Amino acid sequence: MENPANLRTAEKITNDLLPQKFGKAGTIWTIILIIFCAIGAFAYIRQLRYGLAVTALGDYVSWGIYISNFVFFVAISLVGSLITAIFRVTNVKWSTPLTRIAEIIAVSAIVFASLIIIVDMGRPERLVNLFFYGRLQSPIMWDVVVITTYLFISLLLLYFPLLPDLKVLIDNNKNNPKWLNRVYKFLGSFWKGTPGQYRISNKAINVLCILIIPVAFAIHTVTSWLFATTYRPGWDSTNFGAYFVSGAFLVGAGAVVVAMYVMRRAYRLEKYITPRHFDNMGKILVMLALLYLYFNINEYLVPAFKMKKPEEQHLTTLFAGEFAPLFWFAITVGMVIPTLILIFKKGRRPLPMFIAAIMVVVGAWFKRYLIVTPTLLHPFLPMSNVKESYKHYFPSWEEWAIAMGSLAGVLLIITFFTRIFPIIPIQETITEQDEKHESE
Amino acid sequence: MEEQSKSRREFLATGLLATLAAGCSSADNPFTPEDNVVPSGTKVKLLSVDGDVIEVDQAFLKPVPDLPPVSNSEARRGIEGKKFVMVIDLSRCKNLKKCQEACNHCHHIHPGDNWIKVHSMQDAEHTAPYWQPTTCMHCDEPPCVKVCPVDATFKRQDGIVLIDSDRCVGCRFCMAACPYSTRVFNWGKPDIPEEIAEQQYSCETSVPQQKGTVGKCDFCPDMARKGLLPHCVTACPNGVFMFGDMNEDSVSNGAETFRFSELIRDKAGYRLMEDLGTKPRVYYLPPVSRNFPYEAGLENES
Numbered sequence A: 001m002e003n004p005a006n007l008r009t010a011e012k013i014t015n016d017l018l019p020q021k022f023g024k025a026g027t028i029w030t031i032i033l034i035i036f037c038a039i040g041a042f043a044y045i046r047q048l049r050y051g052l053a054v055t056a057l058g059d060y061v062s063w064g065i066y067i068s069n070f071v072f073f074v075a076i077s078l079v080g081s082l083i084t085a086i087f088r089v090t091n092v093k094w095s096t097p098l099t100r101i102a103e104i105i106a107v108s109a110i111v112f113a114s115l116i117i118i119v120d121m122g123r124p125e126r127l128v129n130l131f132f133y134g135r136l137q138s139p140i141m142w143d144v145v146v147i148t149t150y151l152f153i154s155l156l157l158l159y160f161p162l163l164p165d166l167k168v169l170i171d172n173n174k175n176n177p178k179w180l181n182r183v184y185k186f187l188g189s190f191w192k193g194t195p196g197q198y199r200i201s202n203k204a205i206n207v208l209c210i211l212i213i214p215v216a217f218a219i220h221t222v223t224s225w226l227f228a229t230t231y232r233p234g235w236d237s238t239n240f241g242a243y244f245v246s247g248a249f250l251v252g253a254g255a256v257v258v259a260m261y262v263m264r265r266a267y268r269l270e271k272y273i274t275p276r277h278f279d280n281m282g283k284i285l286v287m288l289a290l291l292y293l294y295f296n297i298n299e300y301l302v303p304a305f306k307m308k309k310p311e312e313q314h315l316t317t318l319f320a321g322e323f324a325p326l327f328w329f330a331i332t333v334g335m336v337i338p339t340l341i342l343i344f345k346k347g348r349r350p351l352p353m354f355i356a357a358i359m360v361v362v363g364a365w366f367k368r369y370l371i372v373t374p375t376l377l378h379p380f381l382p383m384s385n386v387k388e389s390y391k392h393y394f395p396s397w398e399e400w401a402i403a404m405g406s407l408a409g410v411l412l413i414i415t416f417f418t419r420i421f422p423i424i425p426i427q428e429t430i431t432e433q434d435e436k437h438e439s440e
Numbered sequence B: 001m002e003e004q005s006k007s008r009r010e011f012l013a014t015g016l017l018a019t020l021a022a023g024c025s026s027a028d029n030p031f032t033p034e035d036n037v038v039p040s041g042t043k044v045k046l047l048s049v050d051g052d053v054i055e056v057d058q059a060f061l062k063p064v065p066d067l068p069p070v071s072n073s074e075a076r077r078g079i080e081g082k083k084f085v086m087v088i089d090l091s092r093c094k095n096l097k098k099c100q101e102a103c104n105h106c107h108h109i110h111p112g113d114n115w116i117k118v119h120s121m122q123d124a125e126h127t128a129p130y131w132q133p134t135t136c137m138h139c140d141e142p143p144c145v146k147v148c149p150v151d152a153t154f155k156r157q158d159g160i161v162l163i164d165s166d167r168c169v170g171c172r173f174c175m176a177a178c179p180y181s182t183r184v185f186n187w188g189k190p191d192i193p194e195e196i197a198e199q200q201y202s203c204e205t206s207v208p209q210q211k212g213t214v215g216k217c218d219f220c221p222d223m224a225r226k227g228l229l230p231h232c233v234t235a236c237p238n239g240v241f242m243f244g245d246m247n248e249d250s251v252s253n254g255a256e257t258f259r260f261s262e263l264i265r266d267k268a269g270y271r272l273m274e275d276l277g278t279k280p281r282v283y284y285l286p287p288v289s290r291n292f293p294y295e296a297g298l299e300n301e302s
């Protein structure tokens, strides 16, 4: 069945997509990320030594940017399920080159979500207590359960589709360092690509894709419940699960677009990640931004209409007070302006898309901060007999360093992954190409 | 004043007797007369178990020996047959903060932290301001206990909500969950005397506070075991706090003892944020016919 024309394509595709050594820019980028991580690690060592006292947290704002960063990571990780699973189940074909990007974003974000939660703990060395004394009625335990499940399903969803590519990597191992080949062999030497193996693998991927959808909804719904199960103004909402999940898909899709753009440039993947992909992702982003905007309107306008006493103070600081600049920034830059850019066909070209997606991601980060912190500054009883510093919150340098370090950590995992593995599925691309040729 | 201090002594004696009675089964029964006791001549009035006032020579009273510390599982179970309750009379408070001082001192709280807070309250624009001390509400539906992932904060059969600082992982979910903002976190290593910090933590004394764990008002169950009142209750010179047992239907501020149900009925007692359904064990008496004007408390407001 294989004709010479096809063979050439396969060879070319393989050559195009095989992981490449870091260039100069890649090396600098990696070093910068490592520096950020190191500063974060140093700050964390200080925190271990002196306790959470190194943060700007207090008895009122007891959750700060660690927690908002956690919510942000969980949110971003949802995109793995959107692009891999939902698209696969609904038979969307064009997303093939994006699946691995989405999945590695999901895995690295969820890893750092778990790490940042440990960073937030007053007694991280007592983590084992969750297993010794865990009580299932606590939403934290639900989160531990669903996040672990999600991490494992995501890892498998990253790994199974990687198997055929590992074979390609092992077959093209001439220029690799020894250890790398050993890694490839360890991970994938059992894969021979027989029809039987494909059948099993495809079945497994299908099952996982269906499984991961409810788990993905669960991780972010449960994360929203960490807030919604309390009485506090701004959190006490039945809308929170859907609100969080829609926001998560938005920021995740934004992150994928950013990654698409950067990798396309860095690895010259113009033939594989085409303007059509950007165009499609742009439309999805518009839909998700509008959906999230819709939930925001529900979340803020309905309580604002009633202005119940505990809500009133909270909403006023958001709309017109201390947090107003950030609030309107998150709404306009995170949702409205990207929508306005992306509804036009011209706006859905790679560069404007990239800019819009950056806006979405940055807006989303601040949005998470706005969900966590202002509420805590508006307790039911007045803030009496406490240190003056408890009445405000601005993260300390250690908090910034750790938060930025964790963001850098996510990027670092993605960067190393693209160095070691093909970021666009090679075998799948070849197969699709062949199918296209055959149908022609 | 004379009347008051007398009745206060009487109450304490009741407590003492009750504890002594509780110790009856032990080998050195405190009621067994010791041969070598010489009556001192000073008589002390006591309230007997059937409610009669009796006079006993001081020499026959022995100090309560320090009870052995209770085990963790005992501390988690609570004192059998009790339902502790507190009544806070807002008409008597003038923001003296003696309660806070005593509490901070006896629990060795990190300087600057307070488990008891006295809020300056004004419910609406034209209503009168008043002082409102808050302790932990020891809710019967405690939101903090519901959310704790490791059972470090728990509800006992006697109604008290306590914290096991040896188990707390410091996630602070309970702080977010508590609508009364009662909980205080030890962000750093608490600044307390070395010999205190070295002690074994007890859920009933909440001492010593530990870095990275949460703390709060504990209703002083260690005092209750000795038949004594919580530190805040005895420290308040104005008798704002009344503590007692719902099963016995009595509460006392040390000077006066009331029937709990009557007090709540006659003075229209209420609980904070009833609408949240947390069912607090702390009741408030409204700030009517006050002993002090609101302004009297201002001088103590830093």
Ligand code: SF4
Residues within 6 Å of the ligand: B144, B147, B148, B149, B150, B151, B152, B153, B163, B167, B168, B169, B170, B171, B172, B173, B174, B175, B213, B214
């Ligand atoms: S801070 Fe401690 S007591 Fe509070 S919920 Fe977390 S583990 Fe439980």
